[in-house]
Amino acid sequence: MKELxxxxxxxxxxxxxxLGTLPxxxxxxxxxxxxxxxxxxxxxxxxxxxxxxxxxxxxxATIGEALGIVPRYIDGTTVGGCSFIIMVGHAMVxxxxxxxxxxxxxxxxxxxxGVGVTPAGTPRCPASTRRPTASAARPPISA
Amino acid sequence: MELERPxxxxxxxxxxxxxxxxxEQKLMLPRCRACQRAFLYPRVLCPFCHASDIEWVQASGRGxxxxxxxxxxxxxxxxxxxxxxxxxxxxxxxGPRMMSNLVGIEPDPKRIACDMPVEIVxxxxxxxxxxxxFKPAGGAR
Numbered sequence: 001m002k003e004l005x006x007x008x009x010x011x012x013x014x015x016x017x018x019l020g021t022l023p024x025x026x027x028x029x030x031x032x033x034x035x036x037x038x039x040x041x042x043x044x045x046x047x048x049x050x051x052x053x054x055x056x057x058x059x060x061a062t063i064g065e066a067l068g069i070v071p072r073y074i075d076g077t078t079v080g081g082c083s084f085i086i087m088v089g090h091a092m093v094x095x096x097x098x099x100x101x102x103x104x105x106x107x108x109x110x111x112x113x114g115v116g117v118t119p120a121g122t123p124r125c126p127a128s129t130r131r132p133t134a135s136a137a138r139p140p141i142s143a
Numbered sequence: 144m145e146l147e148r149p150x151x152x153x154x155x156x157x158x159x160x161x162x163x164x165x166x167e168q169k170l171m172l173p174r175c176r177a178c179q180r181a182f183l184y185p186r187v188l189c190p191f192c193h194a195s196d197i198e199w200v201q202a203s204g205r206g207x208x209x210x211x212x213x214x215x216x217x218x219x220x221x222x223x224x225x226x227x228x229x230x231x232x233x234x235x236x237x238g239p240r241m242m243s244n245l246v247g248i249e250p251d252p253k254r255i256a257c258d259m260p261v262e263i264v265x266x267x268x269x270x271x272x273x274x275x276x277f278k279p280a281g282g283a284r
Contacts, residue, residue: 023156024156025156025157026155026156026157028155028157028186029155029156029157029186029187032186032187032188033187036188036193036195045193046188046193047193065190066186066188066190067188067190067193068188068189068190068191068193115153115155115156116153116155117153118153
């Protein structure tokens with residue numbers, strides 16, 4: 001096992017351009033601004049990022065695509081508000097084992113304005129137009 | 144009148160010029176002032192060079208059929224366009240690719256081919272929303 005000490009370090013951290021109630025910025029924009037600013041803080045370029053770690057409505061694939069990068073490693077473990085702390089650990093492990101070289105752990109939330117956010121529980125189409133789900137149609141499994 | 148398609152939502156502030164343009168029968172694209180490349184979907188960073196200086200330019204509305212699929216059934220009943228219809232990925236002259244429908248042609252694999260030239264058709268759904276659809280360039284054949 002490689003020595004973990006001094007193997008990985010946090011080299012940059014930052015926030016979106018503005019904080020507060022921002023009705024003119026989508027959740028995705030808040031993510032992108034935060035990533036851009038944190039990467040700049042680290043003295044790196046977005047193109048250097050090859051690991052994307054995020055939780056919530058935007059998957060790491062969405063963030064990678066929006067950034068215009070093809071990450072070597074992604075993680076979208078979503079376990080509520082502690083997701084991002086858990087991801088710092090996941091990022092550390094990924095970096096330590098060489099799965100990626102520059103990891104970004106990002107979050108964006110349009111909590112007050114709800115811009116570009118799908119409210120929890122929103123069906124993808126109105127209930128009256130949905131087909132019965134496979135589980136509803138399938139008879140219960142008997143022992 | 145019952146709409147044939149679900150309306151796009153939400154419309155984010157970043158995409159507003161796109162939808163405003165379509166309402167005026169213009170296909171508007173975000174373009175990076177630093178590297179001069181247009182892209183879709185609209186966002187605050189250039190996905191190619193990651194600069195943040197984005198302008199909006201009007202596209203020609205011409206392109207080619209990059210790829211397509213003929214759908215014989217719909218997955219959602221909110222989508223009421225009568226099948227079969229052509230789900231099309233269009234590569235615009237300016238570079239970006241976008242999902243749309245190919246209309247104005249029989250949905251027959253013998254008549255539709257990748258790389259065929261296409262041009263935009265503006266399909267007004269409501270006073271707010273106009274969708275960009277595409278037809279074979281030079282009219283139906």
